[in-house]
Amino acid sequence: TGLVTVDPGFMNTASCESAITYIDGDEGVLLYRGYPIDQLAERTSFLEVAYLLTHGELPSADQLSAFTERVERHTHLHDNFKALIGAFPENAHPMAVLSSAVSALPGYYPESVDPFDPETVELATVLLLAKAPTIAAYAHRRALGQEMIGPDRGRGYVADFLRMAFQPNGTIWEPDETMVKALDLLLILHADHEQNCSTSTVRIVGSSHANLYASVSAGINALSGPLHGGANEAVLQMLTEIQRSGGDATEFMRRVKNKEQGVRLMGFGHRVYKNYDPRAAIVKKAADEVLSALGKRDEMLDIAMRLEDIALHDDYFIERKLYPNVDFYTGLIYKAMGFPTQMFTPLFAVGRMPGWIAQWREMVNDPATKIGRPRQVYTGPTTRDVAPIDAR
Numbered sequence: 001t002g003l004v005t006v007d008p009g010f011m012n013t014a015s016c017e018s019a020i021t022y023i024d025g026d027e028g029v030l031l032y033r034g035y036p037i038d039q040l041a042e043r044t045s046f047l048e049v050a051y052l053l054t055h056g057e058l059p060s061a062d063q064l065s066a067f068t069e070r071v072e073r074h075t076h077l078h079d080n081f082k083a084l085i086g087a088f089p090e091n092a093h094p095m096a097v098l099s100s101a102v103s104a105l106p107g108y109y110p111e112s113v114d115p116f117d118p119e120t121v122e123l124a125t126v127l128l129l130a131k132a133p134t135i136a137a138y139a140h141r142r143a144l145g146q147e148m149i150g151p152d153r154g155r156g157y158v159a160d161f162l163r164m165a166f167q168p169n170g171t172i173w174e175p176d177e178t179m180v181k182a183l184d185l186l187l188i189l190h191a192d193h194e195q196n197c198s199t200s201t202v203r204i205v206g207s208s209h210a211n212l213y214a215s216v217s218a219g220i221n222a223l224s225g226p227l228h229g230g231a232n233e234a235v236l237q238m239l240t241e242i243q244r245s246g247g248d249a250t251e252f253m254r255r256v257k258n259k260e261q262g263v264r265l266m267g268f269g270h271r272v273y274k275n276y277d278p279r280a281a282i283v284k285k286a287a288d289e290v291l292s293a294l295g296k297r298d299e300m301l302d303i304a305m306r307l308e309d310i311a312l313h314d315d316y317f318i319e320r321k322l323y324p325n326v327d328f329y330t331g332l333i334y335k336a337m338g339f340p341t342q343m344f345t346p347l348f349a350v351g352r353m354p355g356w357i358a359q360w361r362e363m364v365n366d367p368a369t370k371i372g373r374p375r376q377v378y379t380g381p382t383t384r385d386v387a388p389i390d391a392r
């Protein structure tokens, strides 16, 4: 019909109204529920931000301790998850493991799937936040062929996640406070980012009244692509290649600008930010501090800074308004913590969980929601007759 216009990539189509996250891409501003990201990063913890996003307001001390207690009560996974995750080959990408395990959750918690009962939705919210780090830690250990270690209540959400990931078998191990703080910060920075590819996926799947887990596991799969969450892994691969071939940032940038074999400067550019991504500014500062504090100075940090410096002074990037995005420096911190490259995108997923949940809840409660069903402009053949097979 004459009313339909094609908008590839939804460059100019709003799919919903939302009161969760505000981005001013020209000014480099990011607010969760009205609070600037730098204040949240400095003054709150990840679970406070998860509460803020999913419930609309920052928790009081009592609300936070009740919420934390509730989340910690559900961090255990059914024993069969060890078998489920153990059935994957060791070289399976942990994003495949994570999305599969999240898909499996409603099979184990069928009492938490009704999208229209607020108490059930609250239960599913808590269950997903609680189980995500345990699943991610299991996936990490599976890839290393190590025995999976279950959660231990009362240590703190991030600290226990790190312990489940890194504690050597048969020993007691506590993560360094620097690591805990740094990961908490990174999870906050990833917690929501309005209608990005994975969040739009969560909403469109949920618009069919599919349950929260089914919607979120679709979001995890959307996140896995290198143009989205997979960029953090791609950045480290890029830095590794540059380092291996002698560390020549200028030569790599020449290839990017000539668009040789479609090579892009991964971790740069954004659909909405046409200025410095405020998250990238915070991560860059943290990368410098955390690497020094952990005693893990990394030549790749220098390469990354050289790439950024070249880009910020080069017409190709200036004209196209390409700045570092959140993924540019995060991988260097994850690497310093000891995570293998394949775990970077699962860490993004653990961080994005509150955002996906909050957006799904807002969608379910919005009377304007309709099943997502974009139109198309058909460009195929007009009506024609099917010829018998020997005449084709």
Ligand code: CMC
Binding pocket: 009, 196, 226, 227, 228, 229, 230, 231, 256, 263, 264, 265, 266, 267, 268, 269, 270, 271, 272, 320, 322, 325, 326, 327
């Ligand atoms: N390196 C080199 N050139 C680039 C880059 C880059 N990273 N990003 C965009 N361009 C160029 C692109 O080639 C195009 O040039 P031209 O006008 O000559 O054709 C122009 O800039 C506009 O790019 P686009 O692809 O039309 O922009 P988009 O809004 O569709 O894509 C993007 C946004 C993030 C997919 C893209 O910038 C990109 O591929 N970046 C690298 C991957 C990346 O870092 N993704 C993470 C995004 S942030 C967090 C997240 O979502 O996970």
